[in-house]
Amino acid sequence: GAGVSQSPSNKVTEKGKDVELRCDPISGHTALYWYRQSLGQGLEFLIYFQGNSAPDKSGLPSDRFSAERTGGSVSTLTIQRTQQEDSAVYLCASSLKATGIQAFFGQGTRLTVV
Amino acid sequence: AQTVTQSQPEMSVQEAETVTLSCTYDTSESDYYLFWYKQPPSRQMILVIRQEAYKQQNATENRFSVNFQKAAKSFSLKISDSQLGDAAMYFCAYKVFGAGSYQLTFGKGTKLSVIP
Numbered sequence: 452g453a454g455v456s457q458s459p460s461n462k463v464t465e466k467g468k469d470v471e472l473r474c475d476p477i478s479g480h481t482a483l484y485w486y487r488q489s490l491g492q493g494l495e496f497l498i499y500f501q502g503n504s505a506p507d508k509s510g511l512p513s514d515r516f517s518a519e520r521t522g523g524s525v526s527t528l529t530i531q532r533t534q535q536e537d538s539a540v541y542l543c544a545s546s547l548k549a550t551g552i553q554a555f556f557g558q559g560t561r562l563t564v565v
Numbered sequence: 566a567q568t569v570t571q572s573q574p575e576m577s578v579q580e581a582e583t584v585t586l587s588c589t590y591d592t593s594e595s596d597y598y599l600f601w602y603k604q605p606p607s608r609q610m611i612l613v614i615r616q617e618a619y620k621q622q623n624a625t626e627n628r629f630s631v632n633f634q635k636a637a638k639s640f641s642l643k644i645s646d647s648q649l650g651d652a653a654m655y656f657c658a659y660k661v662f663g664a665g666s667y668q669l670t671f672g673k674g675t676k677l678s679v680i681p
Contacts, residue, residue: 482667493569493656493671494610501667510668540608552598552660554669556610 453477455557457543463563464533472528472560476545483526484554485518488540497541500526501548533564567592569659571672578647579680585632586642586675588657596662599633599640600669604654613655616640618662644677652679 456475464470476483481502486494496510500520511517515534520526530537540561544554568591578584590599601613616624616633623631628648632641644651657672 484668486669486671491673493571493673494658494669496668496670499667507667542608542610544610552615553612556602559608561608 455543455545455555457541457557457560459560460558461561461563463565466535466564467532469529469531470533470562472530472541472562474526474528474543474545474557476524476526476543477555478524479547480545480555481523481548482546482554483520484544484546485526485528486542486544487512488542488559490539494542497528530562533562535564538562538564567594567659567661567670569657569670569672571657571675573675574673575676575678577678577680578644580647580649582647583643583645584647584677586644586655586657586677588640588642588672590638590640590657590659592638592659592661594661598660598662599631600658600660601629601631601640601642602656602658602671603651604656604674606653610656614642647679649679649681652677 458473483500485497498518499507515531518528540559542559544556546554570589597618599616602610603613614626614629628645630643654674656674658669
């Protein structure tokens with residue numbers, strides 16, 4: 452696609468429910484990143500995918516968070532048993548390669564846990 | 566670990582005037598990139614300008630320029646002739662240069678308001 456696409460744009464869920472957030476990167480970009488932006492904070496790195504290599508999950512805050520990337524393209528971030536502190540904007544970015552200088556961001560998913 | 570600090574949570578500027586946003590960072594690396602991103606209410610992060618640490622010349626993009634002081638680990642953004650469309654959150658970010666480096670480290674942002 453022309454840009455990084457994320458869905459849904461907004462998601463409201465009840466505490467304890469599972470949610471899935473989707474990211475469709477720019478076609479041909481091999482590197483994909485997930486970041487979390489809590490209210491009043493900068494972006495916090497969550498996870499990184501590069502081609503077929505094992506992902507770097509070092510930023511995931513707990514084992515309730517997981518992500519996968521199918522076919523080297525679309526990625527899904529899953530949060531199980533959501534908590535109120537999970538409320539944030541989740542941003543996805545892609546770049547041409549791992550050492551690509553410029554990362555292109557999607558518009559994010561605003562997750563609200565009630 | 567690398568850290569990025571933006572000491573101004575909010576700033577305001579009169580339309581057509583100039584404003585400078587501050588950023589400092591901490592790193593032990595010698596080769597890295599610095600960035601300023603703009604985040605309007607649409608939430609999408611838009612790259613405004615970038616600076617390679619090995620370049621002494623300050624980067625410039627139209628009305629946007631930086632003052633990069635490597636020894637002081639300072640990277641400020643100057644916006645000249647401010648326009649209403651410049652109103653947004655601005656984030657300073659850092660990225661290590663080289664193979665294996667990938668993630669951006671962000672500051673907490675500065676909210677810029679432009680007064681008509």
